[in-house]
Amino acid sequence: MDQIAHLSSYKIFTDPSWRRVISQCREVFNDLHQNLETNSQSDTIKTETVNLSDQCLEANQKYIDIIENELRIISDQNENQEKFQILLQVWKLCQIIFIKSSPSGTLLNDLQEWYRTTNNIDPMIQNIFSSNSENPQNLYLDEKYWICVLMAVVQGRIETARHLLSFYPIEKAPVLKSIKELLHTMPNLSTHGHLSLFEFKAKWEYWQKKCVQVLTSENFQGDENDYLQIICKLLCADERTYLELKPIFNNWYYMLISYLSYSNPTFNISDLHMSIESGQFIREFEEDLDEFDGIIIKIFNFDVDVVTNDCVTLFSNNFFSAHFLDILFLNGKLQLKNEMDFTSSFRAESSIPVHEQHMTEYAIQLLSAAWSPSLLSLHQTAFDYLIKCKMDQSGIDYIEAYLERIPLTDISEMEASKIFYIAFQYGLHDLAFSIGRVMQMRALKSGLYGTALSWNAKIKDCSFGNILAEGMMQEFFQTNDIKVLELTESLSKEIIYSERLMFLNKYREFYKLAFSSTKCDRAESLKQAASLLVQLLEVPNLIPFKFMKRILFQVHDLVDQNVFGEDQLFSVLKSIQFYENRRRFLTKNSNSSELNECNLDDEVAEENKWKSLYEKLSIKIAENFVKNKIEF
Amino acid sequence: MNSSLKQIHTDHKDLIQDIAFDFYGKRVATASLDQTVKIWNINENNEWVFKEELRHNSGLQKVAWAHPEFGNLLAVAFDRVVWIYEETCFGTGRSTQNGWVKRLALHDSRSTITDLKFAPKYLGLQLVLCSQSGEVKIYECNDIINSNVWSIIHPDLRTNMSSCSSCSWSTCFKLPILLALGSDETNPTSEKLIIFEHNENTRQYAKIERAQVCTDPIRSLAFAPSVGKLYHTLAIASKSLLICTIKSMPREPYRYQVNTIKLESEASIWRVCWNTVGSVLASASDDRKVKLWKNNISEWKCFATINGDSRSPFTDQNIKLSLAFPKTFEAPNAKTGAKY
Numbered sequence: 001m002d003q004i005a006h007l008s009s010y011k012i013f014t015d016p017s018w019r020r021v022i023s024q025c026r027e028v029f030n031d032l033h034q035n036l037e038t039n040s041q042s043d044t045i046k047t048e049t050v051n052l053s054d055q056c057l058e059a060n061q062k063y064i065d066i067i068e069n070e071l072r073i074i075s076d077q078n079e080n081q082e083k084f085q086i087l088l089q090v091w092k093l094c095q096i097i098f099i100k101s102s103p104s105g106t107l108l109n110d111l112q113e114w115y116r117t118t119n120n121i122d123p124m125i126q127n128i129f130s131s132n133s134e135n136p137q138n139l140y141l142d143e144k145y146w147i148c149v150l151m152a153v154v155q156g157r158i159e160t161a162r163h164l165l166s167f168y169p170i171e172k173a174p175v176l177k178s179i180k181e182l183l184h185t186m187p188n189l190s191t192h193g194h195l196s197l198f199e200f201k202a203k204w205e206y207w208q209k210k211c212v213q214v215l216t217s218e219n220f221q222g223d224e225n226d227y228l229q230i231i232c233k234l235l236c237a238d239e240r241t242y243l244e245l246k247p248i249f250n251n252w253y254y255m256l257i258s259y260l261s262y263s264n265p266t267f268n269i270s271d272l273h274m275s276i277e278s279g280q281f282i283r284e285f286e287e288d289l290d291e292f293d294g295i296i297i298k299i300f301n302f303d304v305d306v307v308t309n310d311c312v313t314l315f316s317n318n319f320f321s322a323h324f325l326d327i328l329f330l331n332g333k334l335q336l337k338n339e340m341d342f343t344s345s346f347r348a349e350s351s352i353p354v355h356e357q358h359m360t361e362y363a364i365q366l367l368s369a370a371w372s373p374s375l376l377s378l379h380q381t382a383f384d385y386l387i388k389c390k391m392d393q394s395g396i397d398y399i400e401a402y403l404e405r406i407p408l409t410d411i412s413e414m415e416a417s418k419i420f421y422i423a424f425q426y427g428l429h430d431l432a433f434s435i436g437r438v439m440q441m442r443a444l445k446s447g448l449y450g451t452a453l454s455w456n457a458k459i460k461d462c463s464f465g466n467i468l469a470e471g472m473m474q475e476f477f478q479t480n481d482i483k484v485l486e487l488t489e490s491l492s493k494e495i496i497y498s499e500r501l502m503f504l505n506k507y508r509e510f511y512k513l514a515f516s517s518t519k520c521d522r523a524e525s526l527k528q529a530a531s532l533l534v535q536l537l538e539v540p541n542l543i544p545f546k547f548m549k550r551i552l553f554q555v556h557d558l559v560d561q562n563v564f565g566e567d568q569l570f571s572v573l574k575s576i577q578f579y580e581n582r583r584r585f586l587t588k589n590s591n592s593s594e595l596n597e598c599n600l601d602d603e604v605a606e607e608n609k610w611k612s613l614y615e616k617l618s619i620k621i622a623e624n625f626v627k628n629k630i631e632f
Numbered sequence: 633m634n635s636s637l638k639q640i641h642t643d644h645k646d647l648i649q650d651i652a653f654d655f656y657g658k659r660v661a662t663a664s665l666d667q668t669v670k671i672w673n674i675n676e677n678n679e680w681v682f683k684e685e686l687r688h689n690s691g692l693q694k695v696a697w698a699h700p701e702f703g704n705l706l707a708v709a710f711d712r713v714v715w716i717y718e719e720t721c722f723g724t725g726r727s728t729q730n731g732w733v734k735r736l737a738l739h740d741s742r743s744t745i746t747d748l749k750f751a752p753k754y755l756g757l758q759l760v761l762c763s764q765s766g767e768v769k770i771y772e773c774n775d776i777i778n779s780n781v782w783s784i785i786h787p788d789l790r791t792n793m794s795s796c797s798s799c800s801w802s803t804c805f806k807l808p809i810l811l812a813l814g815s816d817e818t819n820p821t822s823e824k825l826i827i828f829e830h831n832e833n834t835r836q837y838a839k840i841e842r843a844q845v846c847t848d849p850i851r852s853l854a855f856a857p858s859v860g861k862l863y864h865t866l867a868i869a870s871k872s873l874l875i876c877t878i879k880s881m882p883r884e885p886y887r888y889q890v891n892t893i894k895l896e897s898e899a900s901i902w903r904v905c906w907n908t909v910g911s912v913l914a915s916a917s918d919d920r921k922v923k924l925w926k927n928n929i930s931e932w933k934c935f936a937t938i939n940g941d942s943r944s945p946f947t948d949q950n951i952k953l954s955l956a957f958p959k960t961f962e963a964p965n966a967k968t969g970a971k972y
Contacts, residue, residue, distance in 0.1 A: 360860070364909065394860030401859040401909050407656035409700060430805075434753065437701040444777070445703055446721045467777050 012317060013369035013378060017074050022366075024066045025323060026381045032059040033388060036330065056331040060099060063323055064091055087320060089118050090295060090311060094324055097269070097299050099331060106197070106266045108189055111257045112156045119254060121151045125160070139167040146227045150248055153234050154258040158183050161231075178214045179228055182235060185210075189265060197266050204265055211235045237263035243284055252285040253296050269302055276300050304328065308358060322362035322385065325355035356389040360398060363389075367402050387426070400428050408438045413451065420458065433459050440464060449475065450487045453501075457494045465498030470544055472504060477550050485511060503542050506532065507551075514558060523563075530563040537575040545586075546597055548579045549610070556613045559620050566624050573617060640680045642670060646691070654697040654704075657908075659683075661706060665691035669708050669717075671732070686717060686732055693745060699753040702776050706732070707759055709745040714738040714761060718779050735780040738771060740787075747798045754805050755830070758785070762796040768813060789837055791826050793817065797851060800866070804858035807880060811837065812866055814850030824850050825868065827878070829886055840886045846870050852903045856910035865910060869901035873915050873925075875932060895925070895932055 012018040035055055071084045096110040128142045139145060145164070152161035162183050170176050187203045195203065215232045233241040242249075242259050249255040256275060260267045276282070276297055282289070291314050298307045308321035328334045334355055366382035379402065389395030403423055408416055416439050423432040436459030443452035449472050456465050476484045485508040488495060495501040513529035533555065536542060543551055555572050558564065564572065642648065645666035652661050660672045660680065669686040690710045698705035704719035716735040743765040751758035757773040759782075770786040773779050789811075797816035802809055809830040815822065824846045828837035848871040856865035868874040873895040881887040899919035906913055913925040913932075922938040 364911065389860075397860040398909065401857065405656055405908055407658045409656060409704075410658060434701060441701060441703050441776075445719075471777070 012319070013366065015080065017070055017078070017080055021066055021070050022319070022378075022381065025063055025319075026384055028059055028062045028066070029323065029326070030384055032056070032330070053331050056327050057095075057099060060091075060095055060324075060327045064088065064095065067091070083315070086292060087315065089114075090292075090299070091320060091324065092118070093296065093299050094307065097302065098304060098324075098328060098333065101269055103270070104268050106189060106268055107272065108156075108261055108265050108267065112261060115254055115257050116155050116157065119155075119250075121148060121155065121157075124148055124151070125164070136167065137169075140169070147248065149227070150230065150234075150245065153183075153231055154245070154248065154254075156258075156261050158186055158188075173220070173228055175214070175218045175220050175228055178218055179231055182207075182211055182214060182232070186235070187265075201266060208236060208262075234258075235262060239263075239280075243281070246284065252281045252289075252293070253300075255281045255284075272300050273302065304334070305354065308354075312358075312361075317365050318358050318362035321358040322355075325358050326388075329353065329355040356394065359385045360389055360394060363395070363398065367398075383426075396426060396428070399426055400431050403428070404431055404434070408435065409442065413439075433461070437461060437464065440468070444468065444471065449484060453487050453491065453495075456498075456501075457491050460494075460497040462498045465495065466500040469498060469500030469504045470546065473507075473544070473547050477547065482511065482516065499542065500544065503536065506536055510536065514554070523561075526558065526561050526563040530558055530568060533558070534564075534568045534571045538571060545579075545582060548575075548582075549597060549606075552576060552579065553609060553613060556609070556616060559616050564620070566621075566628065569617065569621050569624065573621065576614065576617070640672065644668065644670065649692060650694045652695045652697055655700050659697075661695045661697065661708075663692035663695040663708060667691055669695060669706070671706075684732055688715070694748050696748050696750055696759075698750045698757065698759075701753050702757045702773075703779070705735075705750075705757075705779060707748055707750065709748050709761070711744055712739070712741045712763075714741075714745060714748060714759075716759075716779060716782070736782065738782060740769065740784065742767065746796060749799055749801060752801050752803055752805065752809060755809065760799055760801070760811065762799045762813065764795055766791055766793040766796045766815070768796055768799065785835070786837065789813075789828060791815075793823060793826065797849070798853050800853045800855045802855045802858070802864045802866075804861070804864060806862060807858075807864070808832070810840070810855070810864060810878070812853050812855065814853045814868065816849040816851060818849055820847050824848070824870075825853075827888075838886055840888050845876055845890060845892050846874055848872075851901065854904045854906055856906045856913070857908060859909045861910075867904040867906065867913050867915070869904045869915060871900045872897050873901050873904065875913070893932060895934075897923075 032055060067084055067088050074080060092114055096114060100110060101107055124144060125148050128144050128148060132139045132142055149161055149164045152164060162180060165180055168176060185207060187200060187207055211232060215236055220229045230241060237259060242255055264271060295307060295310050295314060298310060308325055311320050312318055363382040363385040366378050370378035370382065383399055386395035386398050403419055406419055420432055420435050423435060436455050440452045440455035443455060452468055456468055472484050488501065488505040488508055492505050495505060510529050510532045513525045642662055644664040646664055648662050648664045650663040658674050662670045667688045667690060669692055671683045672680040673683045675681050688710060692708055692710045694709040696707045706717040708715045715737050717732045718735050719730055719732050722729050722731055741761060741763050743763045745761050745763050747762040749760050757776055759771045761769045768789040768791055769784055771782045772785045773782045775781050791813055793815040795815055795817050796813055798814045800812045811828045813826045815824050827840050829840050830837055846868055850868055850870050852869040854867050858864060864878040866876045866878060875893045877891045879889045881889060897917055899917040901915050901917045903916040904913060911926065914922055916922045920939060923934045924936040925932050926935050
C-alpha cells in the first residue's frame with residue numbers, strides 16, 4: 001500500500017547531510033534574530049536600518065554558503081546532490097531577484113554571475129587545456145574548443161573568450177582580429193560603473209553598431225563552421241542565432257539571460273517580466289518545461305507567494321520557504337502583502353503572516369520527525385522557529401500541543417521533570433500544571449506516595465494534595481510504617497497550600513515526639529507531643545473525620561504517661577464529644593461517604609477500645625481534680 | 633517518519649464498530665460486535681501489540697479514552713449501557729501489574745447509545761452520551777481517585793432532535809467550550825446540527841444562534857484541535873464533507889459567525905477525524921476510501937487517498953470506516969476499522 005507513501009517525504013530530517021544543514025541553518029537563524037533584537041534595543045535608529053538589510057543579506061548568504069559547503073562535502077553519488085543543486089539554484093536566484101534587486105536597478109551582473117556559477121564551464125576549459133598540454137597550438141582543433149568559446153561569450157566571460165581565441169591561428173581567419181577587437185572594446189557595466197545608465201546605453205549602442213558593421217562588411221572567409229560569425233551574431237543580439245544554439249544553453253532561462261545581456265544590458269525586473277510575458281524563448285522549450293522551470297518563471301515574475309508555495313511542493317518541505325520568507329520579512333519586503341491580508345474579508349488563515357505560516361509548517365515537519373526517539377534533539381530546533389512566530393502566539397501554541405502529547409505514561413520521572421521545566425521555561429503554566437497532574441495521578445495509582453507528593457508540591461494542587469494526604473494517612477494507620485509520614489518531612493515548607501498535608505506534617509511531628517524520640521528527654525518530648533496534639537484537636541475541621549477516632553486513640557496511650565495538663569484534658573474531652581456528636585449526625589443522615597471511617601479492628605474491638613478511652617480519660621480528669629483540690 | 637498502511641490482526645470474531653487512540657497515541661482500543669474490547673500498545677518498533685481483552689455479554693458500539701490527568705479511564709458503550717473501566721495497579725512494591733477493572737455501569741439511557749465523548753479536561757472528568765432517541769446526557773465524576781461514583785449533571789440537553797448520532801467537544805480553552813450534536817434523521821426539515829455553548833459560571837449549556845449549515849443526515853462530527861487559532865473548526869460527515877469555521881462575535885454571547893466550506897464527494901462520508909494540531913483532516917466514505925485533506929491558505933485539498941480492502945465481504949451499507957490519529961503531527965497512521 002504505497003498510496004500514502006508520499007506522506008513520508010520528510011526523509012531529509014533523517015539524512016545526515018540534511019541534518020548538518022538544518023542545524024547550521026538554525027544557528028544562523030538564531031544569530032540573526034538575536035542580533036536584530038539587540039539592535040532594536042540600541043538607540044541609533046539610522047544605523048539600524050542600514051544594518052538590518054545588511055544583516056539579512058549576510059544571513060541569506062550564510063544559508064547559501066552552508067548548502068554550498070555541504071554540496072562540496074558529499075560525494076558525487078549522493079542522492080542529495082541533485083536536490084542540493086536545485087535548492088542552491090533557486091535560492092541564489094531568489095536572492096538576486098527578491099532581496100538584492102531594486103525596481104529600476106540592473107540585473108545583468110547578478111544574473112550573469114548566477115548563470116556562471118550554476119552552469120560552470122571552468123572544468124570543461126581546464127579539460128581541453130590539459131588534454132592538449134603537449135602542443136597548445138593545436139588547442140583549436142579540440143572538438144570542445146568552439147563550445148567553450150561560445151559558452152564563454154554567452155555567459156559574458158569576455159576575458160575567457162579572448163584568451164581562448166588567442167589560441168586560434170590568426171592567419172586562418174583574418175576576421176578574428178576584428179572579433180577580438182570587438183570583444184576587447186565591449187563596454188562593461190561593472191568597469192563603467194562611473195557612467196550613468198544613459199551614457200552607458202549610448203556607449204553600448206555605438207559598440208553594437210560596430211558589431212553590425214563587422215558582421216555585414218567583413219569577410220568571414222576561412223571561418224570553418226562559421227563559428228566566428230556566430231560569435232559576431234551573438235554580440236549583435238541576433239535572436240535567431242540564440243535559438244539555433246539551443247543545445248548550448250540547455251535551458252530557456254539561460255538563453256533569455258544571455259540574450260538580454262546583449263540586446264539590453266541595462267535590463268531590470270520589469271524588462272525581465274515583459275520578456276517572460278511575451279513567451280520569448282520559453283516557447284522553444286515548451287515540451288521540456290517541468291516544475292523547476294515553473295518556479296523560475298514565477299521568480300522572474302516577482303511572485304513571492306507562488307514561488308514559495310511551489311518550492312514547498314518541489315522540495316516537499318518548508319525548509320527553504322521558511323528561511324527565505326523570514327529574511328524577506330525582516331528585510332521589510334513582505335510588509336505590503338501583510339497589510340493587504342488584514343483588509344481581506346473572512347479567511348481562515350488571514351491573521352497569520354505568510355512567513356510565520358511557513359515557519360510554523362517547517363517546525364511542524366521537524367516535530368513530526370522528532371517523534372522517532374533517535375531524533376529527539378530536533379524538537380529544540382523546531383521550538384527555536386516556533387518561538388519566533390509571535391502573531392497570536394501561534395508558535396507557542398504549537399510548542400504546547402507538542403509537549404502535551406509526549407506520552408508521560410511511558411517515560412521516566414527524570415524525563416517528565418525535564419518536560420515540566422521546558423513548559424515552565426516557555427511560560428506554559430497550564431501545561432506544566434497538567435503534566436504535574438498526570439504524573440501525580442500516575443504515581444498515586446502505582447502506590448508511590450513520595451513521587452506523587454513531590455509532583456503535587458511542584459504544582460501546588462490543593463485538592464489533590466488533600467486526597468493524597470488522606471491516602472497517606474490511611475496507609476500509615478494500616479501499616480504503622482513511619483516512612484509514609486516521613487515523606488512530608490523534606491517538603492514541610494512547600495506544602496502549606498493544602499491543609500490536609502499541613503496536618504499530616506504536624507501529625508508527623510507529634511508522632512515522632514510521642515513514640516520515637518530518644519530516651520533522655522522522654523518526659524519533655526511527651527509533654528510537647530501532648531500539647532501539639534491538643535493544638536491539632538482544637539482547630540476545627542482540621543482532622544478529617546475519617547481519622548478522628550484513630551488519633552483520639554493515641555490520646556489513650558499518652559494519658560497513662562501523665563503528660564496532659566488539666567486544661568488539655570478538658571480540650572481532649574471536648575473533642576471526643578464533638579466526634580460523637582458528629583458521628584451521630586452523620587449516621588442519622590446516612591452520609592455514607594463521610595462516615596466511611598478508617599477502622600482497623602472489628603467493630604466490637606473498636607467499641608471496647610473507645611469505651612476504655614472514655615473511661616481512662618474520665619478517671620484522669622477526676623484524679624486531677626482531686627489532686628488539685630488537695631493542693632489547695 | 634515512515635508511515636504506511638499496516639494491518640493489525642485483531643482476531644476479533646465480528647465487525648469492529650469503533651476504534652480509539654488514547655491521548656498520547658500510544659494505545660488503541662478496538663470495540664467489536666463480538667462482545668470484546670481489545671487494548672493494544674505500540675512498541676519501540678512501531679508494532680501494535682495485544683495487551684488486554686475486556687469481555688462483555690453484548691456487542692459493543694463505541695469506545696472513548698479519558699484525559700490521562702484522570703488516570704487511564706475507558707468508557708465503552710453497548711446498547712443502552714456504558715461501562716467505565718480503569719487501569720489500576722495490582723500488588724505492591726516491585727511486583728506490580730497493571731490491569732483493567734470495571735468501575736461501574738451507567739444505566740440511565742432509555743435507548744441505544746450512539747456516541748460518547750469525554751469532555752475537555754478543563755471541565756473536569758465529564759462524559760457526554762448521545763442516544764438514538766435524541767437524549768443527550770452529561771455525567772460527571774467528582775472523586776477522581778475512585779472513579780466509581782458518577783452523577784448526572786445534565787439529564788437531558790434539550791436538543792429537540794428525534795435522533796442524535798454524534799457529538800464533539802471543542803478543544804480551545806481560550807474560548808467558551810462548545811458541544812456540537814449531529815442528527816442522522818432523514819427528514820430534511822428537521823434540525824441536523826445543534827451547537828451548545830457552555831457557560832463557565834452557571835455550568836449550563838445554551839444553544840447558539842447560527843445559520844442552517846446542513847440539511848442532510850449527519851453521521852459524525854469532529855471539532856479540530858485549535859492550535860494557534862482563536863476560532864473553532866468543525867468537520868461534518870454527511871452526504872458531502874463540510875468544514876465550518878465558527879468565530880465568536882465580540883461582546884455578543886451565544887452569537888457566532890459560521891462559515892461553511894463544502895467539499896463535494898462522490899460517496900457519502902461516514903467518519904471524520906483530525907490530527908493533533910488540526911492541520912490534516914481524514915474522512916472515510918462508503919466507497920471504501922479514506923481521504924486526507926489539508927488546508928492550503930483558504931482552500932482544502934485532498935492530498936492522499938487510501939483505498940480500503942476490496943476483498944472485504946461487507947456491503948457498502950455495513951462499512952463504517954473508523955479512524956483515529958496517533959500522536960504524529962503530520963503523517964498519520966490511518967486505520968480502517970472494517971475488517972475481521
